[in-house]
Amino acid sequence: MIRRGVLLALAIGAGLALGLAIARAAIGSPTFELEGETYELLAPPALAIVGVTPLLFFVLSLSLADLPPLQRWLGALLRAALVACLALALARLARSTDVTRVATVLLVDVSESVPDAALARARREVAEIWGARGENDVRLVTFAADARVVPLGGEAGVPGALARHDGADGAGTDLAAALQLAYGLFPPGHLRRAVVWSDGGQTRGDLLAETSRAAELGVRLYAVPTTEAAPPEVAVTGLVLPDRIDVGQPFPVRAQVFSTNATRARVRLYQGETLNGLDGVRDVELAAGENVIEMRSVVRVAGAVTYAFSVEPEGPDRFRENDEISSTVVVPGRPSVLYVEGSPGRATYLASALGAGDYEVDVRSPRAIPTSLRELERFDFFILSDVPADQVSLTQQDAIERYVRDLGGGFLMAGGESSFGLGGWHGTRIERLLPVHMDSERRRDQPSLAIALVIDKSGSMNGAAMDLAKEAAIATAQMLSPDDYIAVIGFDSTPSRVVRMQSARNRLQIVRDIGRLTARGGTAIFPALDMAYQDQAVTRARIKHVILLTDGQTQEPGIPELAQIMRAEGITVSTVGLGADVNRALLTQIADIGGGRAYFTQDPHNIPRIFMRETSTVARSNVVEEFFQPRVSTPADFLRRMDLSSAPYLHGYVATRARATPAQTILVSDIGEPILARWRVGLGWSLAWTSDVKNRWAVEWLRWPGFSRFWSELVREHMRQRRRQTLDMTAEVVDGRARVVVDAIGLDDQFLDGLDSTLHVEGPLGRGASRGDRFERDLPLRQTAPGRYEARFDLPRYGSFVLTAEHRRDGRPVAESHAQLVNPYPREYLTIEPDVALLERAARVTGGHLAPSVAQVFDPGDERIRHHEELWPKLLFLALILFVLDLALRRVRWLDRSFRSSPARGARAR
């Protein structure tokens, strides 16, 4: 008993030691080579089961079996081998071996561009391959925009028909994605093959690029291109609009239509929501192949215009989706001209002439002159005709100057009785802007002028009014020629001679004297006016004029009578009323009787301009009223195409003096005074037309046939060319994503870097596009290279889109870009002819080819693949055999058979 216990303990101990040792060794090196083949234990700890073999021998030691010892031992060894077999099976012994089995994934394109007949053929060929697969593995995938695994085998085998994918999925093809799905279907230990049935049309992904990966993964690709004749199909493949469309100018719209067969069709062209007016519907004969259909259209209103072209074939047409295409074009508006006319009733002549020359003309009275640059920005050219300076505020003058200098706008002052010097423009910003001086050389030859300024210096004038009155008096003195005379009389309750009547050449003294004027006291006009009268009466001058400035009320008698007397002696009187409390009736009466003009203003800042205008008017020195034919002094581009010698006479002009170069005097009068002069100011042009544009001095010109062309060409050459710099922008759709690139190169050949650019996308536009479906988004454009900006975004709709980019620097817009993007319908419907070349190239890169036979599909060629073959089923089979052998060894006495001759043996035993 003790001996048995000891043996059992020894057996268990030996078993444990053996099991642990073997398991440890197996875990340490689960891979081993045997006769050139590699074996591996996938679950090496299970090999510890071998540790039970000592127990077998322990049991053997206690055996009561009536068998020869050798047979018993052989039985034990067989049983140990059996246990070892099972242990190896549980340890999952695997053998690495080279195999030639092929796994083939059959990829069938079921997108809408593939004809039904091609699908039926693909199904037949799939069934053929399935039937011939033998030990090889075959999987089936159908794909369009998405890929789907189709189960094979079972009772059905290959499905009776290959179903197309439902919904929008069928309207796309992604060959690369189908191939990627196939990578996941190859079982281990098989050579990899893929066969694709397709027309090669791709709407997403890139099969050629994907083939490199397929080759890397060991996938050999075969391709079976669609060869079935496509059903009759008519598709609009393009719509070409001219690069530039002008409002009112007819232009051709060319549609490209592809037809698989000759047929008749009705085509329609829509402009916006409605049929194109010029050429809306037409029946055409389509030849097989590409057709170009040209229709004419005209755009009447500037802005974005979307054209849609549709075709309706008489015969069968496979896809309706590709029967319409739309494209949007931005039509620039006609150049716009702001025409401010001092006599609006006489603005029609020039406005009509410019309108005939394809301009938008906005005629306004001086009151409606824009006060801000933003308002002026809308216009390309600004004509200020016969408007006095006192009707244009300093703010407006400032805006005009910046409009020319900074925005590049064109500005022209046209002459008239209230223009140039006559309008009081002398010394103003506008004069500095113009290419002419307003003091004419001619004035030196004119008879002298005696002017008396009678200025109210009562207490109410204190402050700005007094200062501006002095400024006006000084400006008047400076306007006068040295031959003229000036007197300044200040008055409150009593008059005083601030400047006694003297020659205007004593300017310094006169200015100093005027500066002594101070405001105080009441208001008594009569004595002051009388003093002026007395001074004028003793002065020798051809023109004698008095300007009376007052801001107060007075009820003095005799003033009208005095004015009457002065008028009788050739002394004219004009009056200037300042403020709301002035006695308008009296001042108007004085001016009427005195043969002058009455001015009223509440803004003392207007006083200087009124004085200057009045002085110019009185002097009349700048007006030249004589017939003359302007002649060209300096050639200009816009005059090149017209014969100015046929131009009629002008009847007068305002005399000015040409500025020095770079100012150019284009047209001159017969005595060489400027009629038309120009120069560049900042980014824009400033021009002076010293005659008028109305029926006074230019009355004959209005009837001249070249009048409209003259002004149209003049404006065209000098108007603002564009509002901002335009940078090239291109847009395309790649893989369903829009890719927009702006090339930003400045006029100086330098890259425009560091712009803050925003892209605005809007669409689809035009017929049938409802506002609810509208895609509208602002996107940043990112700088990706010197002078290059890019944006990418998903385009979830089909149709025509307008892209606008604004480029800013330091918050200010510096440039803009415009582009159109047409994504008419899914590209699937453009696949009409199979792309055999693509499929052939893709197959060739992976070692495959077109149209393989069934045998070729499963032909391993020289390829082998290393495969891990799990051996546990074989080990179990071996265990069964060992078990039967073990039984046979115990059930049959194979050894020690000598007992048959037992008598002899027994005798020997005895």
Added chain:
Amino acid sequence: MELIGLSAAEVLTVLGGFAAAVTALYLLKLRRRQVEVPFIHLWEEVLAQKQTTRLFSALKRIFSWLLALAVVALLALAMGDPRQAGARAEGRTTVVLVDTSASMQATDVAPDRLGRARVEIERLIEGLGGDDRMLVASMDAATVPLSPLTSEPRILRDALARLTPTDLAADLGRGLRFAHDVLRDQPQPRVIVVSDGVLGEPGEAAARLREAGAALDWIRVGEGGDNIAITAFSVRRYPLDVSRSEVLVELWNPGEEALSVELTLLGDGEPIDLSRLRVGGGERLRRFFTDVSGADRTLEARVRLEGDARDVLPADDRAYARLPERRRARVQAVTTGNLYLSAALLLDEYLDVVEVAPAAYPAEGEFDVTIFDGWVPPEPPRTPAIYLEPRPPEGTRGPFVVTGTVPRPFFDRLERDHPILAFTALGDVNVAEALAVELEPGDRVLGGDTRAPLLVTGSRAGHRIVALLFDVRRSDLPLRVAWPLLLLNSIDYFTTQDAGYLSSVETGEPWRIPVPAGVEEATLVTPSGERRTVPVADGRAVCTGTRAGFYRVIAGDADDVFAANLGPSEEAIVAPRDRLELGGEAAGPPVIGAAGVRTELWMLVVCAALVLLLVEWWTYHRRLTV
């Protein structure tokens, strides 16, 4: 129960065969050993008792036979690899999308994020039930399955070993579309995204997966740290002065703290500029290097953090660019002699001009541009062409159908923005007479008046053309600076591709690299030296790559280098996302604890057989069975 190893018939065959063999052995009567005894009567009593136990002996024999049959049955059954009936259909089907994009190379966790992802996926595999199936796919710009749908851990672990990081941005939408394709009609679908969450937009596929009942889980990896990235690097030659170029480098610090960095610019592998910069938190700092010299072919930018700061994502610290080549343009001038033309072409030192008379056209050799001076070839040339007064002879169709002439036309309208007209002033050019022509669709009039176009661009027989529709000798154009400018601008328009030139391509995108004509295949050499055969379509090698660096394309005799960089992306953000929304819901970590236990029944059956064998061995030798 169903069998996925041997079929039921095969199992029954094996069982039947071995059972028959076993039974046959049991039918054999074991011959008893003869033992001679000295006196038989002493044994008679024993033999009498033996007669009484005969029935018991028979029973022991039957029990032994049954034990043997049971062992055979169990082993045969195990060979059939039995599975619980319907269990396969009830198992979960999981697609693991492993982010292998550039940000997964971050070393903020040991060994790096992809290594951590492998550990997480290993846990998933360990928790895989026997009836569960899993597919492991790498997800960057493309999604590539690395294993089939399998329940075999070894195959899945092989797939894990093949995960490699790329210099690409992740495209989660594409990955989810792939998962949707794989999981369609599969039981208990589940997608597990293993990522730092910098993944791009999930798109509509996430919602479609949710609708299909798929669970969407996310295993978050990464902790965050400092990172400075080069997010843009490119070089362009100036449009007119092509001898000079400008370089853009954009650095991005996606973190919150300002970083001090050192930026090195290398030209042809040698340092040409070094700058020290401070990049604020969240700042994208652009640096422009104008008039770069010291490099003919390649440029490389490197950035590193100064001091002790550690950049956890070195992958975005380098960027590469290829300088656009400035090669001489070969011009063929077909003329009977035009001094103005010859003189204008002499002004550009980068032109190789060959003048031929019309009778000798075409000249030997290949040309980039052909100029036809007052003569039109019978067939359109296979190069871009400049036509000067293209009046075709009788019976020949030139680039335009000529309908007559127009006297004294002017350049009233000019497309001043077009590169051909750069720096030209044509407004006052006097022309004696111009051809009146019919334009073709796609033609663009660059200058002319309402009566006639004078300067037209378009395309004929697949090549671009520029046409001056008058005889320049009958105009004052040759006397102006605009004449050579117009001519040289036109040649530049054909020969330089600068407007579309990219100094580098984006990793992951399909690349189309120009190769010489007539080549059908090219060899792509990756930055690691690996060679690949790539197809050529439309004169361009079509390929793609996943690593940034300099690639070579060898096609015929040509051997050219181009650069690839990671495209615009958020990959530089090394702080992992806190939340990943998929299909309208936040994705959370998968519940691994609920995973089933692998139930490979054959192993249990074999274990049972082993136990029976031991029992049978014991009973036999102790004569409990015979």
